Amino acid sequence: MMDCCHIREVVQGFFSLLVGMRVTMGNMFVKPHTVQWPRETAPLPPGFRGHIMMLPDEITRYPKCIACTACARNCPSQCITVTGRKPAGAKKKLADCFVLDFTKCSLCGICVESCPVGALDFSRDYALAAYSKDDFNRMNLLEDLVSPF
Amino acid sequence: MNVSFVAIICYLLGISAVVGLNAVILVWLERKVAGHMQFRYGPMEVGPHGLLQTLADGIKLVSKQLVIPDKADKPLFLLAPVVSLVPIFAAMMPLPLSESVQAWELNIGLLFIIALGLLNTLGILLAGWGSNNKYALLGGSRAVAQILAYKIPLLISVMTIIMMSGSYSLRDIVLAQNHGWYVLYQPLLFIVYITAITLETNRSPFDFSEAESELVAGFHTEYSGMGFSLFFLAEYSYMFIAAALASILFLGGWQGPWLPGPVWSLIKIYGIIFLLMWFRWTFPRLRIDQMLSLGWKILLPITLVNFLVTAGVLAL
Amino acid sequence: MKEQAPTYTLEQIDEENFALNLGPQHPGTHGVLRVILHMDGEYILYADPILGYGHRMQEKVAENMTYLQVLPYVCRMDYLGALSYNLAWVCAVEKLCEFEVPDRASVVRVIATELNRISSHLLWWGAYLLDLGAFTPFLQAFTDRELILDLLEYITGSRLTYCYFRFGGLPSDVDDVFLTGVRDFIEGFRGRLKNYHDLVTGNVIFYHRSADVGVILPFDAAGYGLSGPVLRGSGFAYDVRRHEPYSGYDRFDFEIPVEETGDCMARYNVRMAEIEQSMNIIEQALNTIPDGPIRSKVPKIIKPPEGEVTMAVETPRGELVIYIVSDGTKKPYRVKYRVPSFSNLSIFAKLARGQLLADALAVLGSFDLVIPEVDR
Numbered sequence: 001m002m003d004c005c006h007i008r009e010v011v012q013g014f015f016s017l018l019v020g021m022r023v024t025m026g027n028m029f030v031k032p033h034t035v036q037w038p039r040e041t042a043p044l045p046p047g048f049r050g051h052i053m054m055l056p057d058e059i060t061r062y063p064k065c066i067a068c069t070a071c072a073r074n075c076p077s078q079c080i081t082v083t084g085r086k087p088a089g090a091k092k093k094l095a096d097c098f099v100l101d102f103t104k105c106s107l108c109g110i111c112v113e114s115c116p117v118g119a120l121d122f123s124r125d126y127a128l129a130a131y132s133k134d135d136f137n138r139m140n141l142l143e144d145l146v147s148p149f
Numbered sequence: 150m151n152v153s154f155v156a157i158i159c160y161l162l163g164i165s166a167v168v169g170l171n172a173v174i175l176v177w178l179e180r181k182v183a184g185h186m187q188f189r190y191g192p193m194e195v196g197p198h199g200l201l202q203t204l205a206d207g208i209k210l211v212s213k214q215l216v217i218p219d220k221a222d223k224p225l226f227l228l229a230p231v232v233s234l235v236p237i238f239a240a241m242m243p244l245p246l247s248e249s250v251q252a253w254e255l256n257i258g259l260l261f262i263i264a265l266g267l268l269n270t271l272g273i274l275l276a277g278w279g280s281n282n283k284y285a286l287l288g289g290s291r292a293v294a295q296i297l298a299y300k301i302p303l304l305i306s307v308m309t310i311i312m313m314s315g316s317y318s319l320r321d322i323v324l325a326q327n328h329g330w331y332v333l334y335q336p337l338l339f340i341v342y343i344t345a346i347t348l349e350t351n352r353s354p355f356d357f358s359e360a361e362s363e364l365v366a367g368f369h370t371e372y373s374g375m376g377f378s379l380f381f382l383a384e385y386s387y388m389f390i391a392a393a394l395a396s397i398l399f400l401g402g403w404q405g406p407w408l409p410g411p412v413w414s415l416i417k418i419y420g421i422i423f424l425l426m427w428f429r430w431t432f433p434r435l436r437i438d439q440m441l442s443l444g445w446k447i448l449l450p451i452t453l454v455n456f457l458v459t460a461g462v463l464a465l
Numbered sequence: 466m467k468e469q470a471p472t473y474t475l476e477q478i479d480e481e482n483f484a485l486n487l488g489p490q491h492p493g494t495h496g497v498l499r500v501i502l503h504m505d506g507e508y509i510l511y512a513d514p515i516l517g518y519g520h521r522m523q524e525k526v527a528e529n530m531t532y533l534q535v536l537p538y539v540c541r542m543d544y545l546g547a548l549s550y551n552l553a554w555v556c557a558v559e560k561l562c563e564f565e566v567p568d569r570a571s572v573v574r575v576i577a578t579e580l581n582r583i584s585s586h587l588l589w590w591g592a593y594l595l596d597l598g599a600f601t602p603f604l605q606a607f608t609d610r611e612l613i614l615d616l617l618e619y620i621t622g623s624r625l626t627y628c629y630f631r632f633g634g635l636p637s638d639v640d641d642v643f644l645t646g647v648r649d650f651i652e653g654f655r656g657r658l659k660n661y662h663d664l665v666t667g668n669v670i671f672y673h674r675s676a677d678v679g680v681i682l683p684f685d686a687a688g689y690g691l692s693g694p695v696l697r698g699s700g701f702a703y704d705v706r707r708h709e710p711y712s713g714y715d716r717f718d719f720e721i722p723v724e725e726t727g728d729c730m731a732r733y734n735v736r737m738a739e740i741e742q743s744m745n746i747i748e749q750a751l752n753t754i755p756d757g758p759i760r761s762k763v764p765k766i767i768k769p770p771e772g773e774v775t776m777a778v779e780t781p782r783g784e785l786v787i788y789i790v791s792d793g794t795k796k797p798y799r800v801k802y803r804v805p806s807f808s809n810l811s812i813f814a815k816l817a818r819g820q821l822l823a824d825a826l827a828v829l830g831s832f833d834l835v836i837p838e839v840d841r
């Protein structure tokens with residue numbers, strides 16, 4: 001038979017359920033925390049790491065890269081291919097091809113830190129979608145920059 | 150029982166409309182309630198505030214291929230969703246939404262509905278057995294195991310109400326509550342009844358036969374497309390019926406001031422359905438043996454004692 | 466468990482028992498863990514975890530990379546507590562090469578790691594309740610976890626697989642926006658934690674699902690090499706942060722939450738208390754954060770002296786040990802990871818025996834496993 005300890009337990013248990021229900025009811029009156037993408041977007045923090053991109057030189061607008069291959073050698077996943085040559089009349093080498101295999105990149109930032117001239121940075125490109133993986137495994141980072149050649 | 154053939158057809162069509170519309174609204178409501186309880190919006194894209202989302206999902210489900218697993222018991226597999234759904238059309242007939250809106254005034258309406266409600270479990274068992282899937286089988290067997298644990302308290306609480314009203318007819322039960330809803334006399338019984346219908350409709354915290362973290366999707370693991378949506382339709386229709394019964398037995402059915410009867414009925418029914426959803430999005434699931442001891446050790450004694458006390462008070 | 470293992474195979478199913486293949490895709494196993502359960506109805510006769518679906522040869526890969534290049538790989542093992550792994554690798558190499566770390570960098574490391582620990586525990590809290598069949602806690606936890614991720618994203622640039630610490634310090638300094646952000650978060654979160662307890666801890670259903678389920682005796686806990694909250698739930702007050710302090714944890718004053726009962730409830734309580742202790746640590750760190758450099762001078766190419774090093778770190782899941790043998794070249798000669806999830810999983814087969822399926826999944830959930838870490 002039920003003794004009074006048992007009854008007390010049942011009643012206490014019942015009230016604990018009500019406490020839980022109060023919490024979920026309270027949740028209903030809080031403004032939802034989600035944003036309705038793509039109509040609204042969440043703010044992107046300043047340190048956001050998108051895929052890496054090449055920075056242009058402030059004066060010449062050429063890519064800053066001097067093709068030293070430090071980034072390519074340090075990259076853990078070997079996703080950078082860089083070659084360079086001297087443009088006509090210049091003293092320094094400049095990159096003529098800088099290809100990133102973004103499908104392998106782990107966004108670790110080692111390449112950005114290892115560049116001696118600070119030519120690389122993370123982009124703020126986050127909505128990446130494409131129909132084919134080719135769009136990402138051979139990303140030409142020099143595409144949008146002025147070519148010195 | 151002098152109902153003409155044409156009238157029955159009309160009622161069936163009307164009930165189909167109620168079943169379909171109810172499912173559309175409830176699925177939407179469930180997702181909205183879930184969303185807002187979890188700091189989300191729920192569906193927002195299709196239609197204003199996602200109202201047409203269920204419709205879009207329904208179209209998608211209907212257009213999907215019905216995959217029948219290899220080595221499944223094909224007739225049972227295909228029959229199961231139908232067995233689950235069809236009794237609903239019969240069970241909805243004696244439900245009065247108001248004094249005049251009722252398909253079929255049946256003098257044993259209450260028993261009729263409760264008996265048909267059991268067929269849902271049969272559908273689940275067939276699905277579990279016919280799928281040739283161990284998760285589905287476990288889900289089906291769980292559904293059968295829980296029947297007794299909730300049906301007996303449920304029936305005893307219904308008996309108490311019948312004793313108070315003196316009739317099996319749903320319309321008479323509502324009319325007997327003219328002077329006060331039974332929930333005022335029997336609050337404890339109301340709680341027991343709500344618990345029992347949560348069990349009956351297989352909803353969390355008692356969703357043992359689906360139990361997605363244990364049994365993947367339980368009895369409907371193997372169902373896709375139309376089969377799956379029929380189970381969905383059945384689940385939400387049983388919720389509607391169970392909530393309608395609760396409102397008739399305890400909350401005075403269509404009775405209420407100012408508004409017309411059917412509106413009051415619907416308000417009460419959807420209020421109780423909201424309560425069930427609220428449970429679902431709040432509580433963790435019980436373990437199956439805990440549910441059995443809840444049924445036998447807590448609900449049954451409460452209803453029995455309540456029954457005896459009520460009988461005593463009525464006899465005085 | 467050699468002595469008791471029955472010789473069932475998948476094919477040998479008799480009338481009474483059957484084998485249930487739980488995973489590798491199953492909502493209850495949180496990843497690609499596969500468990501073959503021999504069941505008698507709902508009861509488990511014998512559980513056989515099968516690992517390796519996510520094996521990535523982490524240790525072998527490390528032998529073919531320079532010390533710096535291994536860094537992002539280590540963090541992929543435990544995607545929920547990536548910063549602890551980050552810290553472990555960085556500290557191990559620093560210990561091997563005897564690099565100095567500036568004070569400010571150490572303190573920022575502690576703040577970031579503890580934030581990561583809170584976010585990992587929050588995710589566990591939600592996922593465990595999801596295993597028990599409650600949906601709302603998962604997203605309730607996510608609302609606060611999201612705030613932590615925002616903070617960490619602010620300094621590290623990523624939201625999940627962080628790669629932030631560097632040998633000798635940090636790649637970039639933190640600013641006041643971050644520090645005040647953390648302070649605000651801690652303040653707000655202390656208040657919101659009450660809702661968590663109201664929703665779950667006091668709930669009678671939760672209590673009955675967790676108490677006395679999956680009891681690990683202290684003897685077994687020690688014998689199976691468990692660590693982290695699972696060990697502390699069985700009565701051992703062992704925490705690497707206290708017993709072998711690293712990264713300046715000895716400067717902070719915190720308690721080691723311990724529970725005696727060893728059941729799922731104990732592990733739950735330990736983790737909930739740990740969240741509060743982590744907040745204490747962060748608060749102390751915020752109050753004592755020194756100014757100064759964030760990175761000491763380290764050579765560009767790291768060539769440690771010949772020798773070996775062992776570094777233990779308390780990750781959210783338990784004790785991680787990294788063992789490196791160096792032969793004086795740019796690449797490690799041998800790397801060994803002792804991961805907490807793997808050891809914690811080892812006792813599952815024993816606990817699952819004779820339990821209901823639902824309880825076994827609750828136990829699995831209470832271990833807070835990260836399967837890529839088990840498989841490495």
Ligand code: SF4
Nearest residue numbers: 075105106108109111
């Ligand atoms: S971020 Fe890391 S993985 Fe990606 S290209 Fe740079 S070094 Fe390679």
Ligand code: SF4
Nearest residue numbers: 065066068069071115
């Ligand atoms: S490290 Fe910098 S300069 Fe050298 S190749 Fe890479 S991007 Fe160019």
